[in-house]
Amino acid sequence: MIHLASPLAQYRAHDADIAAAIARVLNGGVYILGDEVENFERAFAAYCGVGHAAGVGNGTDALVLAIKALGIGAGDEVITVSHTALATGAAILAADAVPVLVDIDPVYYTIDPALIEASITPRTRAIIAVHIYGQAADMDAIGAIAKRHRLPLIEDCAQAAGGRYGQMRTGAIGDVACFSFYPTKNLGAIGDGGMVVSNDQALIARVKQLRQYGWDASRQTREIGLNSRLDPLQAAILGAKLPHLDADNARRGAIAARYSGAFADLALTVPAIRAGTQHVFHLYVVALDDRDGLMAHLAARKIGAAVHYPVPVHGHGGYSERVVLPEGGLPVTACLVNRIVSLPMYPELTDDEVAQVIAAVRGFFGKAA
Ligand SMILES: Cc1ncc(COP(=O)(O)O)c(C=O)c1O
Incomplete structure (x- = not known):
């Protein structure tokens, strides 16, 4: 059998490093967040060429948390494509917003920039560009539209870890980007994992609050968040695989x-x-x-x-x-x-x-x- 994808083959290619990473976490005694997650957040942000990162439970939650951290919620509209993993639409709905779906271009299969403006309304709050199959969307054209309408541009990088758009890595082009570390992804965990990256420090700080119920430093909450943290075991494994x-x-x-x-x-x-x-x-x-x-x-x-x-x-x-x-x-x-x-x-x-x-x-x- 020749598989479509093989997380097992990837595990076997790195088994000793993965075993060492797991043993380090087990013996470190910190099983929620901590240094392992922070170290991987730093390493992944540096790899993407952005300033800040927040490790979260999975790629869907990365999108939900990014949308919420941008202040988008009930009744707000988010423009994206229908030709994507269901997760992109699911995340918009989970954030209580309305997915406004636009067609793709017939050559690259990414959102057709020529069709975006017709779907912008006074309720539009963001555009999500999905880098489908590992290929960046037309970020120059989409970015110009986002700028003209003062809309944040979110990159759905679930399928595009390590890709490039010009000199930039995917994830460093828009205002905020969301990654999945689902096992078959280009950078895959041994389970679920996700990351939100941005140069906007305040936005990432907000994601870090929202990934733990909305807690502030004294565990008080002013808004409703999720429980969606990157697991330290997965962070350590991902850190071993990133190189x-x-x-x-x-x-x-x-x-x-x-x-x-x-x-x-x-x-x-x-x-x-x-x-x-x-x-x-x-x-x-x-x-x-x-x-x-x-x-x-x-x-x-x-x-x-x-x-x-x-x-x-x-x-x-x-x-x-x-x-x-x-x-x-x-x-x-x-x-x-x-x-x-x-x-x-x-x-x-x-x-x-x-x-x-x-x-x-x-x-x-x-x-x-
Ligand atoms: C384009 C896209 N967005 C979002 C996601 C969601 O990621 P996850 O499965 O980690 O929740 C995926 C992967 O399934 C995806 O392919």
């Missing part, structure tokens, strides 16, 4: 380049890479007419494949009534969800496994490897 993130992303990029080269003559759209950016290929997603046929062909050859995402946010039960869609709907999103499929992508994939995936995909089109 390998660039190499892992380079390997993902090399596998993607090999796939795209090998698929160049097939009736299939390979990922487009935005000029001047580093796509970190959390997922390698192709688009084709007979997506289901290719998936069945791969399954018969024990090659993992999946659709990210078969149902847009607004198609989920409980969401359709609570989101705002533009007149005319989201035609690019609606078309894409029936055409996309994600192929195996993780740094520990061997060259031989990559060759097997290529042979299987080419075989589906009746072409020799």
Whole structure:
């Protein structure tokens, strides 16, 4: 079996470092927050090139807490895409705000800046740009719109740890950025984890209050928060893995380049890479007419494949009534969800496994490897 992603292979690649990190936490006797979390917050902020970071329970909570820390709540509108993990929409709703969904551009699959302004209303309070699959959204264009309308720009970096947009890391471009350390993510924990990063010290201080009920230093609360702290065990493990993130992303990029080269003559759209950016290929997603046929062909050859995402946010039960869609709907999103499929992508994939995936995909089109 060739898996789509393999947190187990990643664990095995770093098992001694992970064991040492866990033993350090266990013997340190501090099992909530403390130095391990602070050290990783500092290391991750420095890696992203931002001033401050707050470790939280997961990537969804990172978004909820960032939205709340910006003072966004009941009745406020937040603009984002429907072509994303459900978590992006779930977080907006969990913060009591209304997701206002905009279509994606048909080449990069990130929010289409040309469509944003039509969805801005007097109730709009923020824009969330999702760096889908590991590729930065068009942050220059989105940033200009955010600035013009005085709206904070949130980066959903769950899939883009270590990516670059020009000289900047993803996470350092907007006003605040949210990361997930879900095990399959480019920087994955052995469980859940998340982070909010920003150059705005006061905003991160607010996230740190809100991640513990809204407590101030004397454990008094003026507003309702969550209990959502990054676990010190996960912080220590992530700290051990962070030095390998660039190499892992380079390997993902090399596998993607090999796939795209090998698929160049097939009736299939390979990922487009935005000029001047580093796509970190959390997922390698192709688009084709007979997506289901290719998936069945791969399954018969024990090659993992999946659709990210078969149902847009607004198609989920409980969401359709609570989101705002533009007149005319989201035609690019609606078309894409029936055409996309994600192929195996993780740094520990061997060259031989990559060759097997290529042979299987080419075989589906009746072409020799
Ligand atoms: C784009 C996006 N946003 C947010 C999240 C939420 O992260 P988590 O699963 O850590 O809550 C994820 C991952 O699932 C994601 O892919």
